[in-house]
């Protein structure tokens with residue numbers, strides 16, 4: 258229950274319970290010196306009133322004071338360990354847990370949540386949780402318990418003074434709870450504005466080159482400034498709401514001291530209360546409010562945390578894409594059988610699509626922009642689950658196979674090559690981590706990378722910058738082909754580059770590809786005439802349906818849609834061949 262409510266791991270919930278118990282104990286132990294003071298002063302005053310009563314003995318009290326100080330020190334140290342130290346372990350567990358979760362979530366999830374949002378959950382929300390679970394949550398639960406214990410003790414001692422000092426506590430809690438809704442609404446607005454701002458900054462950094470090329474820097478910066486202003490306004494509003502609630506509660510607590518003084522003075526004057534008891538009450542009251550004040554100072558963070566927890570829980574509760582890790586297909590023919598699919602928005606993208614991509618053949622998907630070619634290729638690798646029909650590989654339905662296991666049989670060479678900020682060697686080795694240097698070099702040679710890599714300052718050990726920023730388009734593609742050759746998976750999904758490479762670069766890429774594709778099941782999103790006519794099988798998609806399929810010669814001879822489009826290629830501007 259506690260675990261679900263606060264999005265903790267099992268170990269984390271245990272640590273929090275323990276931390277709260279230790280905090281309660283530490284808070285109660287802090288009252289012990291007041292008890293010692295009460296005893297010593299009591300005896301001393303008794304001696305003043307009646308000199309026949311002996312003075313308090315120094316030695317036992319010294320021992321008691323040292324013992325009390327030792328207990329206070331020990332519980333404070335224990336509290337520190339039980340809250341601060343263990344919470345960092347929980348935070349590490351939480352981050353790893355979230356990252357693991359993201360690894361098994363379907364890609365559809367990433368369409369719903371943007372990158373800045375997810376980064377903020379893994380980095381900021383876990384850090385917020387870490388701070389709160391070390392500084393506030395154990396104290397919050399612990400203070401609840403210790404205040405109850407101290408309240409019972411005070412009531413037993415003098416119920417009138419106890420009521421005069423304790424009344425602000427429930428009233429403060431009521432005021433805080435009553436204003437929670439307002440505070441939550443303001444916090445939500447602030448978080449939404451922060452996300453828009455983070456998104457804007459990320460977009461600007463990512464598209465900096467395009468923005469400059471289009472001379473739109475001023476517009477972009479003006480929009481960013483607007484986002485900063487909106488965030489500032491939302492943050493001010495949120496702080497004002499929380500600040501007002503917290504200050505009024507703190508004032509209420511101060512009123513508690515005032516009412517204790519008034520009640521105490523009246524009772525002492527009427528001879529109904531001992532001056533010493535009154536004095537001790539004053540000492541306890543100030544300490545009683547201290548931990549509550551501490552929690553009040555964290556109200557904004559507590560409210561923020563509710564939002565953070567909801568976002569973490571959303572990731573943890575999102576259904577993962579799971580399946581069997583025993584994947585033993587008979588060959589690698591890919592069969593689409595009555596496949597229909599739509600993205601989150603529900604618009605049909607593929608409707609009743611059936612075709613077979615055979616092992617050892619190149620199957621080309623062609624069709625107008627937006628006809629569903631890329632979607633079909635990605636569905637073959639279970640990037641998403643189909644809504645109807647089946648996709649099988651070697652007779653095994655991909656919907657039942659663990660995505661990571663399935664992808665060991667796939668290589669993707671997509672247009673948007675993703676390279677990492679490492680050396681050329683490291684980037685190629687991503688194809689197969691266990692590959693030896695010789696195997697990496699052989700793959701690089703087969704992918705026509707060797708010549709340009711050797712010209713680089715440090716050869717294969719040259720860092721290639723973030724996302725390969727230091728490489729040309731053709732070079733990036735050849736690196737990704739080298740990776741694919743190294744992986745040597747039986748199925749290749751290929752999204753042919755539309756980016757215009759120069760003739761030499763294009764022929765180097767084609768040559769590298771032809772080495773990669775031999776004997777594989779190749780599903781290619783075709784854009785070039787040469788590939789289309791060189792394919793073994795063509796599937797023509799139009800509006801998400803199979804309009805025609807067959808060998809290139811058959812389709813040309815049939816004088817159907819494909820043949821018409823080929824002959825009208827120049828005029829049919831929206832066709833990508």
Ligand SMILES: Nc1ncnc2c1ncn2[C@@H]1O[C@H](COP(=O)(O)OP(=O)(O)OP(=O)(O)O)[C@@H](O)[C@H]1O
Pocket residue numbers: 368600601602606624625626627628629630631632633782833
């Ligand atoms: N992640 C997504 N979420 C929602 N809709 C999408 C997504 N990806 C693609 N679509 C939509 O699905 C339809 C098919 O897109 P797809 O990229 O599969 O077509 P395509 O034939 O490969 O196009 P192109 O040749 O332009 O790359 C389009 O209408 C597109 O807007």
